[in-house]
Amino acid sequence: LFGLMFGDIGHGLVLIIAGLLGVLRYRNKKGKDFINFCWIILYCGIGAVIVGFLYGEFFGMHEIKLFTTVYMHLEPLKIPLLNITLYNPLDNIMSVFKFAVLVGVFHLNLGWFVQFLNYWKQGRKFLGMTDSLIKILMLTGGTILIFTYGFEIYSWLEPPYPILLPLVPGILLIVLKPFGKIFRISYLKNESVGGLIGEGTMETFETLLSIMSNVASYIRLLALALAHISLMVAITAMGNLLQGGGIVNDIINLIGLIFGNMIVMLLEGLLVFINAIRLHFYEFFFKFYQGSGVNYVPFYLDDEYSTIIFKISSIKDVISEEIDKEIESKITHKDIIDAENLVSKKYM
Template identity: 30%
Template sequence: MFITDKMYKVNLFLPREDVTRFWDAVGRFGELQPTELRHVSRLEQYLSFIDLSELSAKLREAASFLGVDMAAPLDDSTVIPLPPDRLEAQVNDIYSELTDARARLQGLREAQRSVERELDKLTVQEAHLRLLEPLQVDIGALLHLRRFCVLAGTLPEDHLDQLDRSLHQFLHALLPYRSERHRLQLLVVCLNPDRERVNDILESALFRPLELPEELAGEPQQALLALAAKREDLLEQKRRLDDEFAKFEAWRGEQRARLSDFVKINTTVLTAHEQTGQTQAVAVAAGWVPKRELHRLRILVDTERNWVLETEEMSYEKTKDEDGNTVPSRLHNPALFRPFEGLVHLYGVPRYGGFDPTILFSISFVLMFGMMFGDLGHGFVLFLGGAGLLLWPRLRSGWRRTGKIFLMVGMASMVFGVLYGSFFGYEKIIPALWFHPINQINRILSYSIILGIVIIVLGIIINMGTKFIQRRYVELVFERFGALGLWFFLGALIAVYMNARGTSVSFVTILILMFLPLLLMPLEQPLKRFAARHKPHDKQAADNSGPLVTLLITGVDIFETMIVYLSNTISFVRVAAFALNHVALSIAIFQIGGMLRALPAGNVFYILMVAGGNLLILVLEGGVVAIQALRLEFYEFFSKFFEAEGTAFVPLKLKFKKGVMNAQS
């Protein structure tokens, strides 16, 4: 529970033809993390590996096209993966079917785009044609005269005079007929032979020709009617395409339902299959299994006569196996604390054999949050939020975990709210079972410092315990957060306490309580070097620094140790600060509300202010308090013992829907 699970390295030997069935069984077993044998140099000459990347890529492509949610559990527990040779034939069939479907979809999309483009063009043409509405002439005939060229368009108002001047050497007429938003709508008439040059000149005058349909005929009103008919045609085409799309999506949905489990199970198994080494007759698979699940694996393997299991227990001293693979760390916590594992992982994964702080983290986090954000009303809102997330149907598991955390911090907040006598910032509605922090500032400050001392001491003890399990005895004693560190910290606390009580503390006592452990700490490196003499390969322990440098480093280290302990302890003052901050913010809101009350309809403003202020406290202060609690955990607690060098245990797991699994079991 407190130490990462003991792991076993397992090697499995089985007939080649059983590989797919084996990984299917392992997936259903769900507690084995496969390891890559491909890069193990000592096995290179004995084992061969099948390249299944193309097949795997095709499956993933199919999943992507069909919109299969690969993280979702499988619906049908009876579905089984296929061996690669049989799978290839099926996947190829599916792939070619999907390729056709993709082409069909592309065709539909292109047709849709084309219709949309046509509709856009039509909209522009209609808009431009409406600009010609005031002209009651046959526009088609006008724009296609034999000798004259008539151009319809718009022009910035103040360019008309310049345009007229610039066209003076050409026979021309400018016929403006309407002005709208600083632009003139006009017809430009010139001779057909001059058309090209006139066009250049018009362009330089920022003349913008109207986009009109080629087959334009009759008066603008008639042309508009023709365009409206064309629009109807296009809309009809669009409707037909929408129907086709709907049919296609329905087909895709059917295919997704049909192939979803097939794709998921085969993709998962193929990934493991690729890591399996093979000889002519035998396949070799390797992986990690937690000790507590090993017997289940044995039972699974024993059911098959030809499957052979070889196991090797990994001691907590080692973090890597002989092939250089990092032993994964598996956390095993009671369900109540499991939602907090995600927050612990934000800091890192503990190394194999390291301390798993999830339970202590959960308790101290909830406690600190409650102390900093103690309010019955606000806590109840958080509790309700958490309950909402838990009960909301179809939410992903991540949201449910968040809901559980909300539930717990909400409860802690409520408990401290009752202890502090605070309800939505009101300090007088419910009596304080303990005390009001704002009335006894020194008291809340003292409690937060005591909490800090407890957490720091706990961190040091955990560090010592972990080092003991890992047989790192020198570090256990001499490290800054080892036995000597604890001696110094407790000694300093005793000295401070005695001083505060008025008891005179002699120099020798201070020397023994505080400075002796500090002076002994620098022995860590020489002792490590001494130990390394017996390990000729341990070059890391070698240190060629001169005595002066060593002395300097030692001095700095001693000073740093004192500072670190002092700052770590003082850091917990923030727990009290935020508890006071909560009250102070509430007082500020009530005071502003009180001022608003004096205004006309003041009661309404008062209610709005108090409601808005409480919401602000809940969101802003709640968020800040969570961050601060997390910060205290990470920097003041985890930093004492947490070696985040591990990798998470990720077993091969075929997840089935709950009902399906129950039915199966």
């Protein structure tokens, strides 16, 4: 998936070299996570090189060229079975669009097939055949219907009635699970027939919506591939404006191409990497992944309730001390006057 969005032989080679250097540099050190990341970068580079040959792209050019020497002209390559070519996606948008959709269909079917294997391994074979395999048939039938007859709904309803390709699996998804009660499947014995029918109906509707949204998500393969190639075309065109002016212009052109490629690889590479991860986690892993580790508990501040505690300070402030002194001085002065009056009355 990364290669389809980042298809360029030159950029792929750079990723392969970077990943390989990272693996060799840190293989004897403690940092397995970083080494695994370097392996991922290397594999992404391999995918980019393979798709780069299909796109006919080498650093934005349609030939493998270093300086003024041309080593190989990149010719269109046809994909077996599909009989289509992805050469120069900017001029071949529909072929790349169809291929992106087919890749999405294959990826989703692969996820459901892994789900089927998990059901089989868990001893839930009936559920695997009436759920995962039926969904594979439903998606495959819908793909054949669209690619063969397009969106001409009237042709769907004419002989040989191709609408049945996705319709029959959808009906089977509703009605097959209740047969588990008849066959006395152990993990369905606590379910009611009505509940299974209702669950199957909702699941069919949900599957239909998820198929449309999930397949649409793979159109990003086309969008990001076109964005990547368009950026390289722009950089190459700007570099060609400086040609034909001597060695100084050649050096400036070379520096501009190097920095332009670096910017595209960093920005576009990050964007493509994030989208590739998203397609794997949300469209692929959600079909079969079951968490069995420690629940993630994010750090948060409890700001729903606040407790205010009023506490009299043991240390008096300046104002309080002045007031106390004034009171004490007045009391002492009054006592002195009273004592003098008492003595005067006694001896005078």
